Structures are given as C-alpha cells and as structure tokens.
Amino acid sequence: MSPLQTPPSHSTDTQKSRAMKSLSLSAPALSCRAAVTTAVAALALTGCANYFGIGSDKQMSSPGQYESNQSLPSQGGQWPSLDWANQFGDPQLPQLIAEALEGSPSIAQAQARIAKASSYIESSRSALYPKVNASYSWNREIYSANSIYPPPFGGTWYSENNALASASWDLDLWGKNRQRLGQAVSQERATEADMQQARVTLAASVASAYNQLARLYAQRDIAQREVQNREEIGRITDGRVTAGLDTNVERQTAIGNIATTRANLSDLDGQITVVRYQLGALLGKGPDRGLQIVQPVLASGGAIALPDNLPADLLARRPDIVVARWQVEAALHDVKEAKAEFFPDVNLAATAGFDAFGWGKFFTAGSRQIQFGPAIHLPIFDGGALRSQLKGRYADFDYDVAGYNQTLVNALNDVSTQVASIHSIDRQQADAQRALEASTSAYQLSVVRYKAGLSPQLQVLSADQSRLAAEQTVTDMRMSRRNMQIALIKALGGGFDATKVDLVVPTDARVAQAPQSVQPLPASRATPTAAD
Template sequence: MKHLFQFAPTGQSRVKSAVAAAVAALALAGCANYAGISSDKQIAAPENFEATQSVPGQGGQWPALDWAKQFGDPQLPQLIDEALADNPSIAQAQARIAKASSYIETSRSALYPKVNGSYSWTRELYSANALFPPPYGGTWFSENNVLASASWELDLWGKNRSRLNMAVSQQKAAEADMQQARVTLAASVARTYNQLALLYALRDVAQREIANRQDVGRITNGRVAAGLDTNVERRTAEGNVATSQTNSTELDGQIETVRYQLAALLGKGPDRGLKIAKPVIDPNVNVTLPDNVPADLVARRPDIVAARWQVEAATHNIKEAKAEFFPDINLAAGFGFDAFGWGRFLQASSRQIQMGPAVHLPIFDAGALRAQLKGRYADFEGDVANYNQTLINAMNDVATNISAIRSLDKQMADAQRALTAASSAYQLAVIRYKAGLSPQLQVLNADENRLANEQTVTNLRLKRTDLQIALIKSLGGGFDATSNDLAIDGSGQNQASTQAANQATPSK
C-alpha cells in the first residue's frame, strides 16, 4: 500500500496532514512481523575438534608464497608463475570478482539521492468538440515541459546498508575463491611436475636395467661358446633385453603425455610441454608443521575463508529481509517549467514544483515477507553447514597427509633395506653365473627382485615429494587472510554468526 502526499510550500495545513499521515503509517508497521523466525545454527570453532595427536605442532613455519623454491629445482617456480599468469581458470575467478564488485557499486548507489532531468515537446491538435472550447479547440498547440527531479530513500532500517554489506561479503568470498584457485593450480603444476620427475627416474632405472641385461647377455654368449649354456639361455637373455627396451619406450610415451598435461595447466598449447627440461627435484624436502595448526588454519586456507564470508553475506541477507517488515520512506522533489508555446515557457508563471514523501509499508502480504525471511535463514543455515564441513575437511586433509608421510617414511626404510639386499644378491648371482657356478635362472630371478625393489624405492621417494606438496596445499599454500585483506573485521574467525543473524533488528 502506498500513500503519496504532495503539498505546496505555502500550505502549512497540508504539511501537517502529510506528516501526521506518515507517522500513522509508521505506527501500523507492526501488522506484518517476523516473530518466531530465527536459527540456532552456529559456525564451528576449531577447538571443538580434537586434533592435537593427529596434527601435532612441530615448531615449523606456515608455507610461504614461494614455497616451490625449497624443492631445489629452479624450473618449478617459473612454471608455477607462468601458470598463474596465463591460466583461464584464474581469469574466470577474476571475472567473478569483477561481477561482485559491480554489485557493490549498485548497492552503494541506493544510499544516495537520485537526480534526474527530463524535457519533452508535444505538438497536439485539440478537438473542437471535447474538453477545450475555441479558440483552443480545433487549434494546434505546442507544449514544452522541462523538469529536474530528485528522490532519496531514507534507509531508516538499514535495508540498503545490509544489501551493500552483503555485496561486500560476496566480493570477499569471490576473492578468497580466486586465492583457492591459485593455490590449487600451483599445487597441480607442482604435483604434475613431480609426476614427470618420477617417470624420468623410472626411465633411468629402465635404462640401467637394459645395460644390466645386456651384460648378462654377453656372459651368456661366452658360456654358450664354452658349451656351458645353450641357445635357450641365449634367446632368453635377448628377450629380456627387448622387454626392458619396451618398458623404456613406454615410459617415453608417458613422459610426453605428462608434458602435454603440464602445458594445459600452464594455459598453453601442447608444444609448450615439449620445451620443459628434465626435472631435478630434491626428494629430501621435509615440511614441518607449525604450532597451533587447527586454530590458525581458518585464516590460512582460502576455502575456509571463502566459506566464512558466505556466512557473513547470509547474515546481512537476513538483516535486509527483516528490514522489509518496516516502512520505506522516500522523499521526492521536482522543479521545472511547463507552458504552451515558447513565449511563456521560461517565465515565473510557468513554474512547476512538486515535493512530498512516499511511504510504503507492509500491512497484509499473505505471509510473503515471512516466507522470504525463512528462505534467508535456510540459506544462512546452509552456509553455516558448508563452513563447518569445509573446516572439518581441511583438518582431515592435513591429518591425512601427515599420516601418509609417516607411513611412507617407514616403508622407505624397509624398501631401502630390501633393495640393498636384492642388489647384493644380484651381484653375487652374476659373479657365480660368470664363473659357471650357477644357472642363468638364478641370475634372472635375482635381477627381477632387484628391479622390483629399485622401482619401489623410486616410487616411494617421489611419492613422498608428492605428499609434501599436498601437505603444503592443505596448509593453505602460502595464503594468509590478513595479508590479503580478507580477514573478517570485528567478528574473528572463531566466533559464531548466529547471534548477529537473530539480533539483526533494524536500528531505529
């Protein structure tokens, strides 16, 4: 329901009537209310989840933005920088930020008065048999109308301010999402590069195996010439060399495929991948956990920060919906000239002046506003649940990587002992075979065991590097909400927003 009161500046009685009507309208605002609509959902605090045993403090530092340098390969940081500069996924995230920024500008404009100007010229033939008698009827006339108008919505209950705050929170969430995209992309480049390093290491193993089997083949040829072996052993040795060469060729194909994958991560064509040099990653890098990981993780993981800003946006969304239950008051004024023809167009007698308030208040809306508010609370509870789940997943991510590294270190010790033993057994078998003290089959068995153990050690060594990169990513990959201006002012990362949402009563 709308009431529009217009009055002339000299009509004091009309002014009083308009003000009285506005006051009465405000008094009726209680007809539609949001009593009984609230939420008891809260964002979880990190201390609510026990993690001291799974994620123990080790006195380390949080990853820096240039964390890739610690792996000792100068090519890796360059590839990450190239990916972050040109990748379409980052451009998509930046576009979302720009769109959120436009919402902020739109919402901010609602806080200020609007001024418009208009001019119209109308040429009209008035009917001689209608409202206007001669000499107007039956004659053409031109009407000139110019008007400058201004309007201002008095945001008494904070609706527009809440909408602006919501837009700001959504932009912050979009910025955190972009940081998450950067962290994910950097880790993906590093892990794919490490996969390339693993394939090269396995290829080196395959090349050494070819050389070893060629040595065995030469020994076999000598034994055949001495009558100690037959062509069966000779053909077996030749077949083993061919098998090793097949394995090496297969690894060459896998290396080329991973190069193409890296090129795609860099946002370039496949030929870019062919220019990547052989990795020289240091496999002995060890990431040490900082102290108080669970509590500080909420400011170090961009996905948690983004989820927190979504909760903040939902809180302001509720405040806006509550303000809808209160009257909207708009002030409007206009000044201009209106006259037939041009002769008296800009004279004082042609002035036109308009002013007055417009009040819109909800009295009966069949429950539409209450339904809208319930929907906003549902969004809020969904965002709270998403934040809590993101926090749980983040802590589990760190704990899982720590556990995997611990397990792998134990496997490495056992695998290294197995490789040492298998290598010694192989060397002794070759010596005995060459001296005619053992058959070829013993050498082949020892060779298979040594090869399997060397491949296991190589896989474990590079898998540990992959887990170190995954741990860096789970610790935020160098992100810091404070340094990126994404910390939530005044509320803290561990404080629930439920009270703010439930007490979001418009200020009077």
C-alpha cells in the same frame, strides 16, 4: 434602556445553556474517538506481517572444538611462504609456477568473477544515495476543430514544452539497503578468497605434475639401465650357448626380456610426453610449451615441522576456510535484509519544472509545476511472502554455516592425513633402501655365478626382477614423499595469509548474529550464530 436595544430574552439564555452543554459533551467524545483510533492503529500494526517464530540456532564451529593436539602437535615450524617451491632446489619449478599464475585462464576467470562481484558492490552502494533525474520533451500537434477545443485552439498547430527535474531518496531507516551492500561486499570478499584458493591449487598442481615428470624420468633411467642389464645377460647367454652350457631356450628368453624392457622404455617416453603436455596446459600455453621443459632435478624437501597454534591459525591460512567464512557473513546480511523488509519504507520525492504551450511563457511563474512529499510503504498482508522469504534466507544461513564447519573439519583432516602419510613413508624408506641394497648385491652375485656356470639363467632373471622392483619402489617412495610435502604445503594454505590481503572477517562485525531485531549487535559477539 434605549429603544434601539433589545432586551435579553429567555430563549437566548436557553440557547447558550444548550451550547455550553454541547461543548462539555464534545471533549470526552473527541478523546474517545482518539483512543479508538489509536487502538485500531495498534491492532493494525499488530496484524502486519511479522517474523516472530522464525530463526536458527546454528553456530560456526571453532578449531578448539576438535581435538587435534595428538595428531597436530606444536613443533615450532614455520607456515609455508609464497616461495615454498624453492625448497626443492630446482630453479625451473618456481619459474613454472610463476608462469602459470601469470597466464592461466582459470586465474583470469577468477579475476573476472571478482570484477563482477565488485560491480554488485557499486550497484548496492548507489541505493544509499539520492537519485536525481532530469527530462525535457517537446511536442507539436494540431487539435481537431470539431472536437472539444473550440477555435482558435481547434484547427491550430501548437507546441508544448515540458522540462522536469526530479529527486528521490530512500531513507533506509531499517538498514535494508545497507544490508544489501554488506552482502555484496561479503560476496566480493568470498570471491577474492576463492581466487586465492585457485592460485594455491594451481601452484600445487604445477608442482605435482612437475614431480610426476621427475618420477617418470627417474623410472626411465631405471628402465634404461635395465635394458643394459638384460643386454648383458643376453651376451652371457650367447656365450654359454656357444659353450654348450645353455640351450636355445635360454637365448630366446634373453631376447624376449630385452624386447620387453625396451617396450617399457618406450611406454615411459610416451608418458613423459603426456605429462609435458599437461604442464603446458597448466601454464596456460600450448602443448609445445611443455616440450620445452628440461628434465627436473628435484631434491628432497627435508624434514617437516608443524607450526605452533596450528588449528586456530589455520582459519586465516586456508583460503577455502576464508571463502566459507565470508559466505556465512553474506548469509547473515541476507537474513537482516529480509527482516528489514517487514518494516515501513520511507521515501522522499520531489519534482519541479515548467510546462507550457510555446516558448513565450515557458519560463514564467505561471508555467511552474512542483510536487513533493514522502511516500510510506508498510507491508500489512502479503499472504506469507515475506515470512517465506525469511525462512529461505535462514535456510541459506544454516547451509553456509554447515559448509563452513565441514570445511574446517576437512582442513584439519587434510593436514593430519598428510603429516601421518609423510611420517609413515619416512619409516618405509629406510626399509626399502635396505631391501634395494640387498637385492642389488644378490643380483650382482647371481651374474658372477651365472658367468662361472654355477647357477642357471633363471636365478639371474629372478634376482634382477627383485632388484628392479626394489629400485622402482625406492624411487616411487621418494617421489611420493615429495608429492605429500606438496599436498601438506597446500593443506597449510600454500603461503596464503588472509591478514596480508585484507580478507579477514572483522571480529567486531555488526552481523555476528541474525537476531529478531535489526538493531546492531555489540562488538563483543564474535561467534556468528542465528539463535534468534
């Protein structure tokens, strides 16, 4: 052995043996720590804010759940079209409706609400994309010569330039931003349907007011004829008084009746003017516009025939039902957005730029500043704020579902009520017409007998009063039936069709349910619910 070599010693072997023992013991120690770390992490995640136990079992009703075959039988009729006013045979009516839809401030308000809702869509959609910003600042300052900066820095003016570009992106792994966008879209669709409801209501209001104007004109014609009848009775009475057949009592009675009838005529003229003003307001114009409307010449709308499959098809024909449906859809998006709040937010952010004193080294490598990396936010304990928020969203969902169901019930009741009313008044009109014919004959006969001195004045006045009441009843029934037809047209949607204005809620919507998981649902789930 060379004298320069050191022979192995027993102590060296002992150290190696201890090292091997140390290594053999460290492996299980590391795996034990990893297991403990994993367990702690699992417990931490288990203790995070969660939404277990929060849900809803409310479901939207379908028309088939309500028995209506007897009240709303299939009759092969047609749904109202947008030009439904033409069926009444007065060209002025559809012109007035078109003018109202064009110039009414209420429609302009509805359009403004749509524009506002559309802006929320744009705002919500922007959250799905990365954000990029840039900034530049220039500062000139002098450092104190008696502070921490020694000369030549202290007491000297310096300029600092700073230019930065930053970018960030919310990865939206759990769809929170997408649900906000879906909620905004649903609200915008509901607002559009609400505008359609405003149009249907306005058109029906114009038609009803126009029909009221026609009724008042018809009643005025009756009152005008009544003035003539009372004047004729007065002349007959004067002749009978001269002949000594009547006294001054009958003469004064006749004079009083003529004055009363003329007062009624003046009252009707005032009512006609008021309705004209109302029409001017409905048109979105001043009261003078109403004075330009000529006397209506409305005809009967004819017999009614309900369309087939009415309850089911009514869902797309009534804008108020469509509004309620989209509101439920918006509530479902709100529920899903609230559930996504329980999951981690992952954001990517990066910043790069230059920062330097003066301009000489501003755009050099040494002046660079760069920062990038992910940011993760996980709600662990918030005092129940997220759970409370989700409970509120579910309450909103329950409220909107109940509102939809009530709207559907009201719609079916509305249609059936108008149909029953029209059938009832059709039966009444035949009897009322016969009563008018009989009372007219009785009045004419009483006048002849009064002229001949065979009956007193009181009998003529009584017969005339009966004839007048019968004629007013027939006229009111005719006008009431037309109002019922207008109401039925409105109840059937007034020509609205959601399929033609892109307002039908997709049957394969991914928000057909508000589940515990925020994973998309299969398209087959078409009935909205929040059972979980």
